[in-house]
Amino acid sequence: MTNVQNEADRLVDAYLDYLAKAADPLPAERRTELVAEVSAHIDEERAAGVSSAAEVRAMLARLGDPDEIVAAATDGLVLVDRYRPRVRGREVVTLLFLLFGGLVLFFGWFIGVYLLWTADRWNLKEKLLGTLVWPFGFAGAITFLEIEASLPTWLEIAIGAVVLLAPLAMLAVLLKTAQPARAAA
Amino acid sequence: MVAEKVFTQLRRGTLEFCVLALLQGEERYGFELVKALGEVDGLVTTEGTIYPLLARLRREGLVETTWRESESGPPRRYYRSTAEGRRALAAFTADWERFRNSVDTVLGRGRQG
Numbered sequence: 001m002t003n004v005q006n007e008a009d010r011l012v013d014a015y016l017d018y019l020a021k022a023a024d025p026l027p028a029e030r031r032t033e034l035v036a037e038v039s040a041h042i043d044e045e046r047a048a049g050v051s052s053a054a055e056v057r058a059m060l061a062r063l064g065d066p067d068e069i070v071a072a073a074t075d076g077l078v079l080v081d082r083y084r085p086r087v088r089g090r091e092v093v094t095l096l097f098l099l100f101g102g103l104v105l106f107f108g109w110f111i112g113v114y115l116l117w118t119a120d121r122w123n124l125k126e127k128l129l130g131t132l133v134w135p136f137g138f139a140g141a142i143t144f145l146e147i148e149a150s151l152p153t154w155l156e157i158a159i160g161a162v163v164l165l166a167p168l169a170m171l172a173v174l175l176k177t178a179q180p181a182r183a184a185a
Numbered sequence: 186m187v188a189e190k191v192f193t194q195l196r197r198g199t200l201e202f203c204v205l206a207l208l209q210g211e212e213r214y215g216f217e218l219v220k221a222l223g224e225v226d227g228l229v230t231t232e233g234t235i236y237p238l239l240a241r242l243r244r245e246g247l248v249e250t251t252w253r254e255s256e257s258g259p260p261r262r263y264y265r266s267t268a269e270g271r272r273a274l275a276a277f278t279a280d281w282e283r284f285r286n287s288v289d290t291v292l293g294r295g296r297q298g
Contacts, residue, residue, distance in 0.1 A: 037240075040261070041232070068231050068234060070237075
């Protein structure tokens with residue numbers, strides 16, 4: 001009899017363990033609640049007479065595959081990714097440091113680069129773009145433009161425009177492409 | 186089988202209103218509710234999926250819950266419909282009747298034709 005009891009307990013424990021694991025993607029509160037509800041259901045069934053291993057198996061089959069239960073719980077949550085903000089404060093700070101960090105503090109740009117490369121929102125190409133256009137951001141661009149060169153005025157203006165607009169283009173690209181989990185953080 | 190898929194979807198869409206219907210003017214605890222639904226032919230295939238559904242109805246304010254002591258075992262969470270739940274059910278019922286009649290009419294026509 002003890003063995004029968006153990007077998008039934010073991011089945012229930014395994015089921016609830018599996019359910020808890022399957023429910024891992026749910027917010028903690030919902031996961032706890034779901035497992036508690038299903039666990040209470042099982043207790044009610046057992047109090048109402050489900051006792052042998054075969055009866056417990058049949059009861060768990062009626063309850064259904066834990067994955068299916070969790071799928072029902074995520075019904076309203078499937079769009080979770082879409083609701084995760086694409087650009088959070090962290091990304092804004094990253095981009096500000098990349099562009100203006102060099103102007104405010106020389107090493108500010110390095111902070112931006114560090115944040116950029118540890119971010120999960122951009123892939124390798126975008127990270128390279130963010131780093132190379134331009135090193136030290138606007139500080140780099142301005143320093144570059146201050147280099148004396150004997151060029152026709154129109155060419156200087158054209159180069160100046162390209163050099164100053166490029167970081168803005170980079171900014172636009174990175175804001176547009178930022179997506180949660182584009183790269184492993 | 187195509188029909189099976191259709192009924193899975195239909196069940197998913199209509200079950201929450203069946204739950205609401207069982208909670209009009211009467212409060213029930215989860216297990217009781219699951220068993221009541223289970224007794225209706227073809228409505229519930231996996232009992233466990235009712236619990237997430239109840240949680241969602243609660244989040245949406247269509248049902249409210251209270252914990253009550255039970256004579257045997259731990260306290261139970263009782264569910265009852267809110268006024269909003271009643272309104273949602275009434276709206277669904279009207280639409281459902283129209284929909285059901287439309288489908289019946291067309292299916293009946295097919296059978297005769």
